[in-house]
Amino acid sequence: MPDEATRLNEGSGQRLSRRDLVRGAALAAVGVTASVASVTTARIAPRKHDATGPATARQFPEPTTVPLDGDVDPLIRMQADLRRAMAKPVEERRWTMVIDTRKCVGCHACTIACIAENKLPPGVVYRPVVQEEFGEYPNVQLRYFPRPCMQCDEPPCVPVCPVNATWKRPDGVVAVDYDRCIGCRYCVVACPYGARTSDFGLDYSDGTPAPQPYEELPNHEYGKSWDRANHGSPVGNARKCQFCLHRLEEGMLPQCVTTCIGRATYFGDANDPDSLVSEKAREPNQIRLLEEHGTKPRVSYLV
Amino acid sequence: MTKQRTLAVLAALSLLALAVGAIGVVEKFLTGERLAGYGSYVPWGLWVALYFHGVGIAGGVFAVGAVGYLAGVPGLREHFRVTLWVSVVALAVGLLAIWMDLGQQWRAYRILIDPSFASMLAFNSWMYVFFFAAMGLLFLLTFNKRGPSALNDRSGWLVPLIFPALLMAIAFPSQSGAVFGVVDAKPFWTTSLLPMLFLASAVTAGSAVLLLVHTFLAPEGTPATGQPLRVLRHVTIGGVVAYFVLEFAEYSVALWAPASAARESLELVLFGPFWWTFWLVHLGGGLLALLLMTVGRTMPVIGTGAFLVAVTFISARLNILIPGQSVQELRGLREAFTHPRLSLFYEATLNEYLVAVFLSALGVALVVLGIVILSRGGATREATAA
Numbered sequence: 001m002p003d004e005a006t007r008l009n010e011g012s013g014q015r016l017s018r019r020d021l022v023r024g025a026a027l028a029a030v031g032v033t034a035s036v037a038s039v040t041t042a043r044i045a046p047r048k049h050d051a052t053g054p055a056t057a058r059q060f061p062e063p064t065t066v067p068l069d070g071d072v073d074p075l076i077r078m079q080a081d082l083r084r085a086m087a088k089p090v091e092e093r094r095w096t097m098v099i100d101t102r103k104c105v106g107c108h109a110c111t112i113a114c115i116a117e118n119k120l121p122p123g124v125v126y127r128p129v130v131q132e133e134f135g136e137y138p139n140v141q142l143r144y145f146p147r148p149c150m151q152c153d154e155p156p157c158v159p160v161c162p163v164n165a166t167w168k169r170p171d172g173v174v175a176v177d178y179d180r181c182i183g184c185r186y187c188v189v190a191c192p193y194g195a196r197t198s199d200f201g202l203d204y205s206d207g208t209p210a211p212q213p214y215e216e217l218p219n220h221e222y223g224k225s226w227d228r229a230n231h232g233s234p235v236g237n238a239r240k241c242q243f244c245l246h247r248l249e250e251g252m253l254p255q256c257v258t259t260c261i262g263r264a265t266y267f268g269d270a271n272d273p274d275s276l277v278s279e280k281a282r283e284p285n286q287i288r289l290l291e292e293h294g295t296k297p298r299v300s301y302l303v
Numbered sequence: 304m305t306k307q308r309t310l311a312v313l314a315a316l317s318l319l320a321l322a323v324g325a326i327g328v329v330e331k332f333l334t335g336e337r338l339a340g341y342g343s344y345v346p347w348g349l350w351v352a353l354y355f356h357g358v359g360i361a362g363g364v365f366a367v368g369a370v371g372y373l374a375g376v377p378g379l380r381e382h383f384r385v386t387l388w389v390s391v392v393a394l395a396v397g398l399l400a401i402w403m404d405l406g407q408q409w410r411a412y413r414i415l416i417d418p419s420f421a422s423m424l425a426f427n428s429w430m431y432v433f434f435f436a437a438m439g440l441l442f443l444l445t446f447n448k449r450g451p452s453a454l455n456d457r458s459g460w461l462v463p464l465i466f467p468a469l470l471m472a473i474a475f476p477s478q479s480g481a482v483f484g485v486v487d488a489k490p491f492w493t494t495s496l497l498p499m500l501f502l503a504s505a506v507t508a509g510s511a512v513l514l515l516v517h518t519f520l521a522p523e524g525t526p527a528t529g530q531p532l533r534v535l536r537h538v539t540i541g542g543v544v545a546y547f548v549l550e551f552a553e554y555s556v557a558l559w560a561p562a563s564a565a566r567e568s569l570e571l572v573l574f575g576p577f578w579w580t581f582w583l584v585h586l587g588g589g590l591l592a593l594l595l596m597t598v599g600r601t602m603p604v605i606g607t608g609a610f611l612v613a614v615t616f617i618s619a620r621l622n623i624l625i626p627g628q629s630v631q632e633l634r635g636l637r638e639a640f641t642h643p644r645l646s647l648f649y650e651a652t653l654n655e656y657l658v659a660v661f662l663s664a665l666g667v668a669l670v671v672l673g674i675v676i677l678s679r680g681g682a683t684r685e686a687t688a689a
Binding site: 017023027031032041043111123124128129130147159160161162163164180184185186188189191192194196198199200206233236238290294 | 336346347373404406408418420422424425430433454455459462463465466486488489628631632634635636638642
């Protein structure tokens with residue numbers, strides 16, 4: 001029969017031995033070191049998702065029937081700005097949006113156009129128009145501010161994604177890969193602007209005898225064809241405004257910009273000092289939403 | 304009612320609940336998220352609360368059980384396999400709950416093959432994998448012990464392996480709090496106390512579950528003051544008190560402050576449409592459990608107290624989860640575009656309840672199975688090995 005000291009030395013006794021403690025501490029230390037290393041690596045060197053360089057430049061023909069000089073419609077000017085921006089590699093563009101709240105009449109045309117463009121199902125919205133009311137009756141004033149995705153420079157929705165399904169593109173747009181997204185909705189929770197909405201697989205024809213043909217059309221976000229049939233993506237995914245990247249790639253302005261009847265939405269390349277949006281971005285009467293969160297939004301409002 | 308009969312009744316009830324809850328699970332697979340009540344403004348609901356409760360119990364059960372094992376608390380050392388089993392079951396139930404919550408369930412594997420460790424969710428997911436592996440290894444090593452009351456196994460790795468597992472068991476419930484704490488968009492969540500609250504509730508609920516399990520494992524005739532019931536009772540009582548103290552600190556600071564961003568959410572917790580989950584389920588249930596465990600002298604009374612803690616502490620999760628999401632930073636957004644899925648009001652649907660019932664019943668059934676098998680077969684094998 002071994003005595004107590006012998007049994008402790010063998011590590012099979014009733015009390016902890018020094019060897020157990022050392023081994024246990026070593027295992028725990030390995031675990032902590034691996035954890036710190038993995039988190040640090042993910043934070044300081046995020047994955048690159050997008051191609052860059054000259055191959056990403058796009059050449060679009062210059063319009064010949066529309067004069068660009070003088071007091072042209074902002075849409076014509078922004079179209080020319082867009083053509084210049086697209087001729088540069090993607091990493092040299094910096095998309096930005098300025099919304100003039102003094103011009104917005106609250107018609108919600110941008111909201112509807114966005115829904116049509118991106119084939120948004122019920123409960124999914126990329127650009128609602130928020131209404132603010134000031135004063136008391138009869139001395140009241142209304143202000144409208146459309147709320148697209150802010151395409152933040154410090155997007156809180158990106159680092160929370162557990163599967164690298166959302167990231168900041170070189171041109172500043174925060175993108176989502178629907179094929180990667182697992183639908184945990186952490187990004188939806190993390191956005192202070194409520195700019196992400198989930199596609200819960202609802203259809204406008206729910207409760208009616210048959211789906212409508214328009215509901216079966218694929219949408220073309222991110223330049224791909226997405227078919228929602230049979231729970232295919234983007235059903236179950238987080239969705240958001242992406243400044244109509246698929247339209248930009250074809251030389252067209254975002255749908256909300258072209259639809260705005262008050263010409264209240266300015267869009268373009270902030271890296272181009274001659275662009276209309278850069279001019280607007282230099283005006284002093286600007287605000288950005290919820291700046292206190294440190295998200296550095298790329299959408300600003302003229303008030 | 305004898306313990307065997309109580310276990311039989313529990314098994315029968317859980318099988319019945321499994322059958323009823325299975326309807327919800329089938330519905331979920333057939334209809335996706337159409338029948339769920341959560342939306343885009345309150346995207347996390349009952350299943351997420353169940354997930355956090357499950358992983359909390361898993362961590363708490365192992366943390367309390369392992370410390371008791373190392374300290375040589377009678378019962379906790381002999382029934383260490385039961386501790387491991389209950390912890391694994393709780394974690395599995397929690398993970399099944401969050402799996403049911405995913406919009407694209409069949410892509411869940413991506414979190415393991417292509418994780419972004421910048422996200423607390425990915426970090427936690429990998430920790431669960433290591434925890435499962437550690438539980439499996441520990442389970443195997445227990446068969447290599449010289450006897451039920453021996454501390455280490457013959458290879459000498461059982462005890463060292465407990466340390467990193469213990470670290471994980473403390474870490475992942477705390478990190479569950481950090482999942483919320485890092486969300487700057489929700490002022491109610493952005494508090495460094497949240498990981499501590501989650502850890503406290505994990506240890507409390509875990510200890511309560513272990514206490515409940517040991518009321519069945521204790522040999523007939525064991526007094527309610529015997530070990531490990533006494534130590535588990537003290538840990539559970541201490542845990543409930545500690546949680547209430549931390550909660551009071553959290554709430555009183557927010558309410559005392561002249562202008563607190565968290566006040567609106569807090570008022571929802573205390574006086575909102577679901578005020579009863581705080582006052583009746585959480586506070587009432589917790590105080591009743593305290594009373595039963597403090598003055599109770601019989602195992603059924605103490606077991607009932609433990610059961611109350613284990614069940615009602617899910618309301619602690621819900622009271623953090625839902626009110627935090629029900630207050631929007633951007634005012635006027637809810638009215639800007641209306642749809643039932645764009646609402647700040649969340650109420651779990653029948654489908655969500657059915658799935659939750661199924662998962663909870665699955666957990667109870669597996670724990671009962673574990674108690675029956677491991678308390679008999681395990682002891683026999685250990686005796687043979689010794």
